[in-house]
Amino acid sequence: MNGLKQLAVTDESMVLEREEIIDQLMQEYSDDILHLVYTYVKNRATAEDLTQEIFIKCYERLHQFNQQAAIKTWVYRIASNHCKDYLRSWHYRKITLSDKILDYIPSKSKQVEEEIIANSEENILTNAVLNLPLKYREVVFLHYYEELSLAEISKITTVNINTIKTRLKRAKDLLKDKMIEEV
Amino acid sequence: MSDPFTNLKSSMEKSVFKDFSFSNERKNAVKEAIRISQSQPQFHSWKIETIIAILESVQHESKDGYTISTQLFQKNERTFQKNEGQLYTLLHLLENKEILTSNWINKKKYYSLNSKGKKYLATYKQDTSKQELSLNHLLEEASL
Numbered sequence: 565m566n567g568l569k570q571l572a573v574t575d576e577s578m579v580l581e582r583e584e585i586i587d588q589l590m591q592e593y594s595d596d597i598l599h600l601v602y603t604y605v606k607n608r609a610t611a612e613d614l615t616q617e618i619f620i621k622c623y624e625r626l627h628q629f630n631q632q633a634a635i636k637t638w639v640y641r642i643a644s645n646h647c648k649d650y651l652r653s654w655h656y657r658k659i660t661l662s663d664k665i666l667d668y669i670p671s672k673s674k675q676v677e678e679e680i681i682a683n684s685e686e687n688i689l690t691n692a693v694l695n696l697p698l699k700y701r702e703v704v705f706l707h708y709y710e711e712l713s714l715a716e717i718s719k720i721t722t723v724n725i726n727t728i729k730t731r732l733k734r735a736k737d738l739l740k741d742k743m744i745e746e747v
Numbered sequence: 748m749s750d751p752f753t754n755l756k757s758s759m760e761k762s763v764f765k766d767f768s769f770s771n772e773r774k775n776a777v778k779e780a781i782r783i784s785q786s787q788p789q790f791h792s793w794k795i796e797t798i799i800a801i802l803e804s805v806q807h808e809s810k811d812g813y814t815i816s817t818q819l820f821q822k823n824e825r826t827f828q829k830n831e832g833q834l835y836t837l838l839h840l841l842e843n844k845e846i847l848t849s850n851w852i853n854k855k856k857y858y859s860l861n862s863k864g865k866k867y868l869a870t871y872k873q874d875t876s877k878q879e880l881s882l883n884h885l886l887e888e889a890s891l
Contacts, residue, residue: 594769686758
C-alpha cells in the first residue's frame, strides 16, 4: 500500500523541489536573463515583467526539462522565445509601437537627456548594438555579453552554427559602418 | 582587424545595465505566483479510497472512462461529481505509474489493471483490517 500513498505524496514533495530549483535558477541567472530580455524589448519595466513571467514559465515547464540538455541553455531558450512572442504580440505591436511614435516628435527635455547619455564611448558601442536588427543583436549579445559558445547559441535560438557565424560577421560590418558614420 | 565587440560587456555594464538587476521584490513576486498556482488546483491530493475504487472497477474487465465514472457514481464515490475531467487526469496518472494499462477499441480508451495494479489492490485488501472494512460497509449502507 505504501506505493499508492507515495503516489499521493510525491507530487507534494516534487512541488517543494521544483520551487527550490526555480529559486536557485533565479539566484544564478536572473540578472543575465533580465539583461538578455532588455536587449529584445529595450525597456526596463517591460524587461522586469517579462523576466518574472519567464521564471514562472520555467516552473510550469520544469517537468518537460530534458536532463540531457544544460539547464542554463534551457532557461535561455524559454527566455528568448518568450521575448519573441512578446514582440509579435498584439499588445506590443499596437500599443507600444504607437507610444514609440511619440518619440519622434521632438521635445526639449528628451534631447537634453539623450545628449547626456550619448557622449561616452561605452554608450556609443552599447547604443550601436541595441540599434542592430534583432537577428544580429541577439547573437552579438549572447556571444559577447553572455559569453556563450556558438554551439550554445545554436541550441538557444535553433539557428545553424554557420548561420550564427555569418550573422556575427555581418554584425561587425554593420557596426563598423555605423561607427564611421558617428565619428 | 580588431573585434569591435570586445568591450561590449564592460560597456553595457557601465551604461545601459548600470544598477539594473532583478530585484528581490521581483524574485519574491515569482515565488508568490508559484505558490498561488499551487494552492489553486487540488488535484494532487487524491484520496486512497478514490484510487482503490477505480482499481476495483476495472479489476475484472477493462472499461472506458465513462463507464468507470458511472460506476464510481453508483459506488457513491463523488470525488469527480461535477468535475468529471479530473477522473481522466487521475487515470492518466495511474497509467503513467504503470498501475493501469489501456487499449484503444472503437475510438474509446479501455483501461485495465496492470500486474502492478493487481498487487496494489491485493495488498490493500490484506492490510486493511476487517473491522475497518465492515465499518465502511456500514457507512455506505447508511448513506444510501
